[in-house]
Amino acid sequence: MQYHISTGLVIQHFEKDCNCPLCEMEKIVEANICRELLADGCMDDDVRHQVNARGFCLKHFEQLYEMPSKLGLSLQMTTRMNTIFKTFQPVNSTRKAKKQAKALESELTTCIVCDYTQKEMVKYYKTIAQLFDKEDQFKQMLASSNGFCLKHYAKLLEYSDFAFFSSAQYLKALYEVESNRLNKSVELLQAFSNRHDYRNLGKPLGEATNALPRIKNDFFGKK
Ligand SMILES: [Zn+2]
Ligand SMILES: [Zn+2]
Structure with missing residues (x-):
C-alpha cells in the first residue's frame, strides 16, 4: 500500500486494538489544532478574527488551559471578549432582555476548535471510504476492528458515498462490525443486570463488570 499522510494515520489506528479508531484520531487532530491556536494562531489575523467570532466550548477551553501557553490563551480570550461586549449591553425593557439572553446563549454554543476539528x-x-474502495487489505482491517x-x-454513514462503486459493500461491512459491537454490549448489560438478581448474589461478574463503561463508550466515544 502507498500511504499519503492522512491514510497513514487511518491505517495506524485501524491496526490498533482500540475502542474507536476515529475517537483516537480526533484526539490527535484536536491536540494539534489547540497547539497551533496558541502558537502561530495568536499572531494570525484570520485566526484571531475567527476566535473573536466563535470562541471556545468548555471542553476546548479546558484543553487549551492545560497547555503551557497561558499567555496565548489570555490573548485569544481578550479578543473574544470584544465580541461578547458587543452583545453585553444595558437593556431597558424585558423584550430587549429576552433578545439579549438568546444572543448571549448562542455565544456559548460556538467553538473554533470544534469547527476546525x-x-x-x-x-x-x-479517506476511510476511499481506502475501502481501493484497498482489499483495508477491508480486512475494517472487518476485524471493534467498530465505532x-x-x-x-x-462514516454520512460520507459512505466516497466509497463510490463499493458503497453498498462498505455499508454492509460497517453495519456488520457495528452490530457485533452493539449486540455484545447489550449481552453484557443483560448479564450485568442479571447478576444483581438476589439469586445470583456472590457470583462473579466477569466481563460484565465493564458493561456500563462500555455502553458509555458506544454512545459518547472515549474521552
Ligand atoms: Zn468515536
Ligand atoms: Zn469545542
Missing part, C-alpha cells in the same frame, strides 16, 4: 475529520471520513462509537459510525 470537524472540518479536518471530514477528510478522514472520506455511535457519533463516528454516523459520520
Whole structure:
C-alpha cells in the first residue's frame, strides 16, 4: 500500500486494538489544532478574527488551559471578549432582555476548535471510504476492528458515498462490525443486570463488570 499522510494515520489506528479508531484520531487532530491556536494562531489575523467570532466550548477551553501557553490563551480570550461586549449591553425593557439572553446563549454554543476539528475529520471520513474502495487489505482491517462509537459510525454513514462503486459493500461491512459491537454490549448489560438478581448474589461478574463503561463508550466515544 502507498500511504499519503492522512491514510497513514487511518491505517495506524485501524491496526490498533482500540475502542474507536476515529475517537483516537480526533484526539490527535484536536491536540494539534489547540497547539497551533496558541502558537502561530495568536499572531494570525484570520485566526484571531475567527476566535473573536466563535470562541471556545468548555471542553476546548479546558484543553487549551492545560497547555503551557497561558499567555496565548489570555490573548485569544481578550479578543473574544470584544465580541461578547458587543452583545453585553444595558437593556431597558424585558423584550430587549429576552433578545439579549438568546444572543448571549448562542455565544456559548460556538467553538473554533470544534469547527476546525470537524472540518479536518471530514477528510478522514472520506479517506476511510476511499481506502475501502481501493484497498482489499483495508477491508480486512475494517472487518476485524471493534467498530465505532455511535457519533463516528454516523459520520462514516454520512460520507459512505466516497466509497463510490463499493458503497453498498462498505455499508454492509460497517453495519456488520457495528452490530457485533452493539449486540455484545447489550449481552453484557443483560448479564450485568442479571447478576444483581438476589439469586445470583456472590457470583462473579466477569466481563460484565465493564458493561456500563462500555455502553458509555458506544454512545459518547472515549474521552
Ligand atoms: Zn468515536
Ligand atoms: Zn469545542
